[in-house]
Amino acid sequence: MKVELKDIHKRFGPIQANDGITLSIEPGTLHGLLGENGAGKSTLMKVLSGFLSPDRGEIRLDNKTIRFDSPAEAVALGVGMLHQDPLDFPALRVIDNFLLGSPREFLLDRKYHQTRLAELANRFGFRLDPEARVSELSIGERQQLEIVRLLALGVNVLILDEPTTAISTQQRESLFRALSQLTEEGKTVIFVSHKLDEVKSLCSKVTVLAHGRVTGEAAMDCPTKELVKMMFGQVLTVGKRCEVRLGEPILELQNLSLSDWRLEVKDLSLKVQAGEVVGLAGLEGSGQQLVLRACAGLLRPSAGRIWIAHRDMTGRPYQDFIEASIGYMPAARLEEGLIAGMTLAEHIALTERGPSLFIDWTMAVERASQRIREFNIKGQPTTFVGNLSGGNQQRTLLSLLPSQPKLLLMEHPTRGLDMESMEYIWRLLQALTQQGTAILFISSDPEELLERSDRIAIFFGGKVRMMDTCGASLFDLGESIGGKGFE
Amino acid sequence: GEKKKPEPAKAPEPAPFVFGVVLVGPYNDHGWSEAHYMGGKYAESKIPNAKMIYVDNVNPGAKPGVTIPQVAEDLISKGARIIFTTSDDFKDGTLEAAKKYPNIPFVNVSGDHAWKEGKDYKAPNNLSNFMGRMEYGKMIAGCAAALTTQTGKIGYLGPLINDETRRLAVSAYLGAKYAWTNILKKDPKKLKFKATWIGFWFNIPGQTLDPTKVAVDFYKSGYDVVISGIDTTEALVEANKMAKAGKKVRAIQYDYKEACKEAEEVCLGVPYFNWGPAYVKAVKMALENRWTQYWDWDGPDWKDINHPDTSAVGFVKSRGLSQENAEKVDGFIKGLADGSINLFKGPRQFQNGKTYLKEGEVATDLQVWYFPQLLQGMEGRSK
Amino acid sequence: MNKEFIRRIIPLQIAAILLALSLSAVILTILSISPIDAFSLILSGAFGSPAKLAYVLTAWAPLLLCSAGLLVTFAAGLWNIGIEGQVVMGAVFATGLMRILQDSLPPSAVLLLAALAGLLGGALWGMLVGGLRRYGSVNEIFGGLGLNFIAGSLTVYLILGPWKRPGIGSTSGTEPFPPSLWLPGFKDFQASPIEMILGLIAIASVAIALRDTHFGLRLRAVGMNMKAAFLKGVPVDQDLFLAFGLCGALAGLAGWVLIVGTSARHNLYPLISSGYGYLAILVVLLANLKPFWSVPISFSFAAISMGSLQLPLQRQLDSSLGGVIQGMLVLSVLVINGIRSRWLRHEG
Amino acid sequence: MDLPILIGSILAASPPILFAVLGETITEKAGVINLSLDGSLLLTAMVGFVVALHMDSVIAGFLAGMVVGSLIAFILAFVSMTLYQPQVATGFVLTLLCRDLAYVFGKAYAHIPGPQVSHAAIPGFSDLPLIGPILFDQNPLVYLSLMAVILVWFFFFKTQPGLLLQGLGERPAAAYVRGVDVTAMRYLYTLIGGAIVGLGGASFSLMVKPGWARPYGIEGTGWIALAIVIFGGWHPIRAAVGALLFNALQTAANLLQSVMPDVPTQLFSTLPFPVMILTLLLVTIGNADWTKRVLNRLPEGMRRFLIRTLKALQTSPPASLGTIFKKE
Ligand SMILES: Nc1ncnc2c1ncn2[C@@H]1O[C@H](COP(=O)(O)OP(=O)(O)OP(=O)(O)O)[C@@H](O)[C@H]1O
Ligand SMILES: Nc1ncnc2c1ncn2[C@@H]1O[C@H](COP(=O)(O)OP(=O)(O)OP(=O)(O)O)[C@@H](O)[C@H]1O
Ligand SMILES: [Mg+2]
C-alpha cells in the first residue's frame, strides 16, 4: 500500500510539532524515520495512524485521500501503529489481548484463534504462549503480540515507533527478520528510530525530521556522517570540559544490579567525585533512570551496594538519602516534581525543614521571590505552579533543589528551556560543583551531555559504557547512543 | 392590607384538651407503637374535645439527637397538657422532662420510676407509670402454640434480654407447658421451647440478629410455631412465605390487636395491649385537676379479656388456630380467670436449678416484674 | 481570595441552593404537600422559639466538631467514613472514664478527663482505620465502615452487659449521669455555650493548622499529589496516620459532647453517633473543603435536621425529608460545579 | 438443623445480595465505582414493593426496581463522567439521598401486606436427597440469581463484548484504540449494573422480606455488597461465593447464640462485619509493600506456602477503576 503525507501541520499550544511535512512511501518498502528527541516523529505517526487529527494537510493511501477519526478506523483502512510501550492489557492473557476487539463474532472461539495466533507467530519465528498473562511478558514479546494482532486485522501499513529501545538483541534480530519478511510480502513498514546503524541495516530509504520539518531524504547507501548532519544540523560540538579538579568520592556504586518489569541493569560499578558532572546518555528507558532512582534511594537494588560520602546507604529509606543531603529532580514535572494546586511560596515552605510548628509566610514569600529572581521564573510567589508555563515550571523545579547538596540527581534538568535559560541554569549548577557538589543528570540532548559533563555513562538496553567527554565529538556520542560498541 | 369585615359572633367552643404521645417506632408499625396510637385515638373518642398530638419514630436511628425533653417542649408548645412517653427507652428522658416541667403530668409506659415498692423509685409527683400484665396474654399465646405444634418445638423470637422480656418469655413457656402436659397430656420432655434474642426491639442491621433469618432458621429446623416478642412482624411475614411454600407453620404476633391482619391464616392469634382505658384514666385525671402519682400494672378484665373499655390486655384468636384448639384455649382462659390455673405458683426452678418458687408459693409482683432468669425447661439464654 | 470568592463561589452556592430547593419542591409536590408550607414548617421548627433554637445549637456543636475533623482527612485526600465509629468510641471512652471517676473526683475534673478520654478513644479508632489502610491496604472506606459496625455493637454489648444499669437493663442506655456532670447551660436556654465554642475553636484551629502549619501544608501536599509530596521529603505514612488520629480525636470529642452536652441524654445509648458523622461529610463536601464555609453550612444543616422534626408532628410526613433536602443540596453543588468547570470555563 | 436444609436456607436468603454484588461487579469491571449501593438497594426495594402493590404484579415491581436502579446509576455516570465530579463523593451523596427518599416515600406503605414471589419447588427434583432441599426446593428468584451468576461469568469470559468490557476497566486508552467508545460503553454498563442492583433491591421487598417498613432491616447491606465485590476480585463466581459466605455467617450467628451461652449475643450479631474486614485484609494484604519484605525473611518452605496462599487470595481491581477517560 502506498502512503503519502502532504503538508501535515500539527500544533500543541506553543509547539509546532509538525510544520508542513510531506513525504511519500512506496509499497513493499521499509522506510526509516530519523530525528532527535522532539523532532516530531511520533506526532507525525500518530497523525498517520488516526490518534491525532492534523491541523492541516492530507493523508493519501494508494492515491486515495482518506481521513480517519480514530485509530480503529485507521486499522480498518489498513494502517496500524506499534507504540513505544505497547497499548495492550497487561492484566489479560495473550490470547485475549489478541482477540480483544478483533473479530466481530459474539462468542469467542479461543481454540480456533489460538491456532491462528500460533501460525502467525510461527511465520515470524515469534514464541508466544497464548495462556500467559501479558504482564509476565517482556516488552519485546509484547511488541511481537501487537504485530501479530495488527497483521491478523489485515494491516498493510505497519508503523513502529522506536521499537528497539527496550528489547534484547535476540528479540531485535527476530523483529528485523520479521519486518523484512513483511516487506517481501508487499506490506509497507515505517520504522521510527534514532539508531543510525539499525536504520542503515534495515531500511531502504530514510526521511530525517528536525524541529517538525523534513531536513532530508536519503537512500541507504548515503554515509552515516550525512545522516548525523541532517539530524543534528551542522554544529558538531566537541566536549570542552577537560581539566577539572575533583574532590573525594561522593557516590560509589559497587556491582549494582537493578531491574524493573521491562529491563535490568547488571553489575554496575561507578564512582563519582566531588565537583564532577556525570551525564547519563541513552535512549529513553535504556536503564539510566533506574540507576538515577537507585542513587536517590527510590529503588532497592537487587544486588550490590550504594555508598554516599562513605556511608553505606544500601536499602535505606528515601528519607535517609535526603538527610545525606542529596537532591533529586524527577522528569515528570506535574506528576512527580511539583504540586499543581500549590503556589510557589507553598512549595518553598514545604521544602523547609525545621522544628517550628508554624510556617513563617513572610519568610517563605521572601525566599520564593528570591528564587524567582535567581531563576528568573515568570510568576509571583502566589501563582499556582500549575498555571506556570512549561519552562517556568522547569525553573521552579530547579529552584526547589536543596541549596548546598552533596549530590544532585536530575532527570532532564533543562527540558523545555530556551537556550539562554539553559546556559544560565548550567552556570548556577557549575557554581555548585565548584563548591564540591557532584552531579548526575539524564539528558536526551547529546549536545548538552557533551558540553556539560566530565564523563558520560552511555546506556543501551541496560548495558553501560563510560565515555570521557574531553575531545569526544557529538558524532561519537550519537553513534554509541545508537548502540555502537555494545555487541 | 385590606380591612377585615367584622365576623359574625359564634358560640365560643371550648378549647380542646390536648395530650401528647411520644412513640418510639412509626405510628403505623402494626406493633407496639400503633397499639399506643390506637390507645390515644380511643381516649380522643371517649373524652369530649380531648385531642391527641403525637411524635413517632423517636429513636436515634430515625431522629438523630432528639431527646424526650426536647420532644416534650415541642408538644407542650403545641398545647399538650399531659404527655405519654411510650417506651422503656424513654424512662430517663421522661424523668428529666418531668423535672423540667413540674406542672405538666407525664406518664412513662412500662417504666418503674413511680413504683414506691419498686427497685428504682425516683419519680417526681408529676410522673406516673402504667403497664399491662402481658404475662397473661403470653400464657395464652404459649398455650395456643403448644396446642398447635406438630413437632413439639416452639420458637420464641425475643428482643433484647431484660427483666421484662424474660418474664414475658417465661409466661409464654408456662402457658405452653401447661397446655402440653395438662391439656394434651403429653410427655413434658417432648416439648422444646427455645428463645433466640435478636438484641433489640427491632432489627438494626449489624447490631442485632436479623429477625427474618432467626424466624427462617426456627421454621427450617422444625420449630413449626414461632411466638414473636419483638415490635415488628418478621415472624408472621416469614410464616406466610413458608405457608405459601406449602409448609405447615404458624406464628403468634405481639402488641397490636390487628397485627394478624397481614396474614390471618398462618396467625394463631395475638396477645395485645389495649391501652385505651389507661389513656382515658390519665387524661381524665389531668383534665379534672385531680392528678396524683400512680403506678398501674393492669391485667385483663377476666369477664371479657377483649373488652375495649375495661381490659388492659387481651388475646384475639386468628384463622390459623383450629376450631377445637380455639375451644381449648377458651377453656384455658377460663381457668386463668377463675384462678384454677395459676402458673406463677411453685414449685418452679430457674435454668440454673436454683429455686424460683417453693412448693405452693405464689410469686409477688416484685418477683414477677424483676425476673432474673429463664426457667428450667426453656432453651435459650438468660443474659 | 475575596474577589474570586464574590465572583465564583457565591453564584455557585446560590445556584446550587436554588436547584436543590426546586428539586425538593418537586418531591414535596409529588407527596402532594405545598413546598412553601413544608419549608416554612422547617424554618419555624428550627427558629420558632428560643428552646427550638437551643436544640439547633445543640445539634450544631457535634456537627462542627465532626466537620473540623473531616476537613483534616479530606485535605489529605482520605475518605474517613469511619467517623461514625470514631464518634461512638469517643462516647464510649468518655462514659467509661466518668463511670470510674465520677464519685472520686470533682465534677469539673471528671468532665475534663472525660473529654481527654473521648479524644483518645476517637483517635485510636481513627488510627485503626489508618493502620488497616497502611499495613493491610484495606481501603479506608471499608475499613471505616466495618469499624463503625463493630463500635455500634460494642456499645449495645456494654449497655446490656458490663455497664448494665441497676433494675431493668435496657437499651435506653446506661445509668444517666447526674446534672453535676452536664455541661452548664443557661437557666431557660438549653444550650451550652461551651459546646459551640469548642466546635468553633475546632474549626478555626483546623483552618489555621491547614493553612499555617508545616503539618497542614504537608497534608494538603499529600492530598493533592502524594508522589510529589513524598519526593519532596514529606513523611507521607506518618502524616496520614496523624490525619486519621486528629479527625478521630475531634469526632471523639463530639462523642463526649453527646454524653455530657446540656440537652444530651447524658448516658451511653445505642446509635449514639446519630449519623452526625455522615452528615458532617455532606457538610464538608458542600463547603467544598473550605473551613470557613463549613460553619454556616453545618449550622443550616443542624437547623434543617431539627426543623424537619416538625414535619411528622404537623403533617403526615417523614422527618427524613430533611435528609433529602440536605442530600439534594450537595448533589446540586456537584452538578453546578461540574457545569461551571465543564462549560462556563470554555466561553470564559 | 441438618446441613442440606441449612444450606438451602442460606441460598433462599441470597438473591438480593447476589444481584447487588453482580451489578456492582459489572459496573466496576467497566472502571466505574458506584458507591451508592446501600441507598440504591433501599430505594429500589421500596419502589419495587409499592409498584407491585399498586399494579398488583410482582413483574411490574421488579421492572420498577430496575428502572430506578439504573436511574440512580445514570445520575452517578452523568455527574462523574460528563461533569467530571469525584465519583466517590457522588456515590456517597446518592447513598444517603436514596435512603432518605426511600423512607419519605415509603412511609405510607409500611407493614401493608402486598404481592410476593411465591416459592416454587421443582417437582421431581425437590425431594432428591441432599441436593433436593438445597437446589430444587427454592424460590424462582433463587434459580434466577444463580443463573445470573453463570450468565455474567459467561458474558465476561466467553464473549467478545465481555472481553471489551474487561478492556474498558483495565486500560481505556487501549480499548479506545481497539475501537471502543469508552465513555458510551461505561455509561451503558453503569446503567446495566444499576438495573441489576435494582433487581436485588426489589427481590428484598418482593421475596426475602416481603413488604416495607422503617427500619426495613437491610440498611448496611449495600456496603457489605461493595466489600464482597472486592473480596470477589471482580470475578462473578468468586463474588457469588463471597455473598453466600456472608449469608452463611449471619445464619451461623443465630445458631451459635444458643451453642455458646457465655458469649454476649451482640458479638454474634456483629460477627459478620469484622469477618468481612478480615477477609478484605486477606485479599488485599498481598498488595501491601511490606509483606514481600517480611516474606523474604521467612524460611524457604514457609515462604513458598505463604506466597502461594496470598497469591491465591489476592485480588486487584481493574487497573483504571474510578478514573475518568479523556481522549487526547
Ligand atoms: N500531547 C502533546 N501535548 C503537547 N505537546 C506535545 C504532545 N505530544 C508531543 N508534543 C510536543 O511536540 C514535539 C514533538 O514531539 P514528538 O513526540 O513527535 O517528538 P519525537 O520526535 O517523537 O521525539 P522522541 O524521539 O523523543 O520520541 C515535542 O516538543 C513534544 O513536547
Ligand atoms: N493551566 C493554565 N492556567 C492558567 N495559565 C496558564 C496555564 N497554562 C499555561 N498558562 C499560561 O499561559 C502562558 C503560555 O503557557 P505555555 O506553557 O504555552 O508557555 P510556553 O510557550 O510553553 O513557555 P515555555 O517555553 O516556558 O514552556 C504562560 O504565561 C502560562 O503562565
Ligand atoms: Mg517519539
Ligand SMILES: [Mg+2]
Ligand atoms: Mg512549553
